[in-house]
Amino acid sequence: MHPRGGLGSTAPPGSGVCRSSASAAGWYGKMTPIGLLLGLLCCVGPTLQVLVVTAGSQEHPRSSTEPVPATPVVHENSSGNKRQLKKMLEVVEKFSDTIKMEFGLDKCAAVHVRKGKVVEGAEVLELLNGEVIDSLEEGGSYKYLGMQQLLQINSNDVRKLVEKKVLARVRKNRSEFVEVIQEKNLAFGALDLASVDLVEFPLMSLEDRKQEWRGKELHGRFLRVLESQNVDKEWSTEWLRTSGIFGETEGFILSIQDEVISTRGYQRHVMHQDVSDRCRLCRVQNESIQHVCGGCSVLAPREYLERHNNVAKVVHQALAKNLKLQEEEQPYYRCKPPQVMEAGGVRLLWDSEMVTDRAVEANRPDIVVIDQRKKEGLIIDIAVPLDANVERTVVEKKRKYQPLAVELKEIYNLRKITVAPVVISTNGVVLKDWKKLMETLPLTTNHLKLMQKAAVLGTANIVRKTLAL
Numbered sequence: 001m002h003p004r005g006g007l008g009s010t011a012p013p014g015s016g017v018c019r020s021s022a023s024a025a026g027w028y029g030k031m032t033p034i035g036l037l038l039g040l041l042c043c044v045g046p047t048l049q050v051l052v053v054t055a056g057s058q059e060h061p062r063s064s065t066e067p068v069p070a071t072p073v074v075h076e077n078s079s080g081n082k083r084q085l086k087k088m089l090e091v092v093e094k095f096s097d098t099i100k101m102e103f104g105l106d107k108c109a110a111v112h113v114r115k116g117k118v119v120e121g122a123e124v125l126e127l128l129n130g131e132v133i134d135s136l137e138e139g140g141s142y143k144y145l146g147m148q149q150l151l152q153i154n155s156n157d158v159r160k161l162v163e164k165k166v167l168a169r170v171r172k173n174r175s176e177f178v179e180v181i182q183e184k185n186l187a188f189g190a191l192d193l194a195s196v197d198l199v200e201f202p203l204m205s206l207e208d209r210k211q212e213w214r215g216k217e218l219h220g221r222f223l224r225v226l227e228s229q230n231v232d233k234e235w236s237t238e239w240l241r242t243s244g245i246f247g248e249t250e251g252f253i254l255s256i257q258d259e260v261i262s263t264r265g266y267q268r269h270v271m272h273q274d275v276s277d278r279c280r281l282c283r284v285q286n287e288s289i290q291h292v293c294g295g296c297s298v299l300a301p302r303e304y305l306e307r308h309n310n311v312a313k314v315v316h317q318a319l320a321k322n323l324k325l326q327e328e329e330q331p332y333y334r335c336k337p338p339q340v341m342e343a344g345g346v347r348l349l350w351d352s353e354m355v356t357d358r359a360v361e362a363n364r365p366d367i368v369v370i371d372q373r374k375k376e377g378l379i380i381d382i383a384v385p386l387d388a389n390v391e392r393t394v395v396e397k398k399r400k401y402q403p404l405a406v407e408l409k410e411i412y413n414l415r416k417i418t419v420a421p422v423v424i425s426t427n428g429v430v431l432k433d434w435k436k437l438m439e440t441l442p443l444t445t446n447h448l449k450l451m452q453k454a455a456v457l458g459t460a461n462i463v464r465k466t467l468a469l
Contacts, residue, residue, distance in 0.1 A: 089127060109133065111142075148161075152247065226429070231429060232430050235434050237428070239449070243449065243456075249460055256289060257427045259288075262467070263289055263291075263467070264276060264279070265277045265289075281296055281299065282296050294386045303458075307461075310333065310458055311384060311454045314450045316337045317330060318443050319441070320337075321442075325341040332450065337351075338350065339352055347369070349367065350366070351364065354368065358407060360403050365380060367380040374415075376416055376418075377417035378417070378418055378440075379418070380422060381397050386426055387429045390424075422437065424451055428452045
């Protein structure tokens with residue numbers, strides 16, 4: 001639960017917002033003190049969690065019959081569907097009546113979302129007493145983590161607000177603040193701090209912050225991987241700049257990278273809670289975030305395979321279009337590649353077992369291209385390993401499929417055949433030769449970004465599903 005602010009165009013600052021997301025439809029409502037209680041009845045999937053309310057309300061005698069207003073509080077609420085959310089509202093309504101708290105419908109609103117888009121004119125939410133929660137008026141917004149937004153952050157408004165607040169907090173001791181800036185060799189481009197009275201507050205240079213991050217044994221692992229000699233730091237973080245992922249999902253992925261997800265291993269060894277650290281699925285290994293992302297035997301046959309296939313589909317679609325086996329590329333999450341595509345002396349194989357004269361152990365790569373016109377071939381295998389295993393996986397893939405390459409070259413009388421491993425980590429980490437894939441395969445920078453997006457979104461989906469069990 002997180003305290004947040006008020007609703008943009010339909011309510012004064014300080015109103016509450018309750019947000020629900022579902023596969024078919026979601027809603028956003030803004031409410032008064034009872035928003036706190038509704039937030040405490042949050043659920044992930046169908047399981048409710050009821051906690052004791054201490055903040056955001058006022059004391060009043062048990063004998064009183066008058067409703068007592070309290071400080072508006074905003075909370076996020078996730079439910080399986082709209083019907084379930086309505087039941088939760090009814091529970092909160094009954095509970096608030098019992099303890100004599102105000103429901104405050106005059107400051108409530110709802111936004112209906114279907115497949116990531118706001119649905120205009122959707123039906124209102126009706127409570128037990130017949131009162132309704134109206135829809136948020138067109139063009140409205142709500143405040144989430146202190147930022148006005150509606151599904152995504154309004155960057156211009158946030159930038160203006162940040163500038164206003166920063167300048168408001170640095171009005172004293174201007175000279176001392178300037179000395180700190182000069183000493184640390186810091187620069188401010190967006191704000192002209194030299195023209196205002198400034199107040200001293202502690203600053204750290206970027207390098208100092210990185211050093212502090214790097215020194216953390218657990219949370220600094222990802223930074224240490226990024227700074228490895230053969231890792232492409234810029235491309236490994238490209239998804240942050242161009243993927244268009246919602247802010248909530250982006251933050252969740254960053255939490256996975258920093259390994260601050262509340263797995264059973266984290267609860268036992270970091271939070272020192274009295275719980276078992278065994279994986280809730282395989283019951284064998286310690287349930288760390290790395291185990292959930294890429295080491296659980298129960299998740300391997302389905303969840304890991306789906307993430308792997310989504311990355312592979314991007315490559316398959318690009319090859320099929322380049323070889324003129326299909327006209328347009330489809331989104332990877334809708335694509336169902338056929339096992340064989342063939343035309344004009346070119347054959348594109350998907351997840352097919354290759355028949356050879358001599359027995360070859362690794363004879364089923366993800367994608368194989370046999371081009372009889374150019375007498376060339378491609379063996380492509382995709383992998384989504386943990387961050388620390390990227391370099392080793394690239395070498396293993398090349399070694400693993402080299403015997404198959406020799407066999408196929410002889411069988412099809414090819415001039416050359418190339419083994420091209422496509423390896424991207426569960427957190428999007430890639431090596432410095434990542435862009436060289438565009439020389440070997442008919443890929444564009446957009447394809448590389450799509451593969452990275454498919455990998456990190458797949459990881460986020462796996463972690464969410466696992467922790468919800």
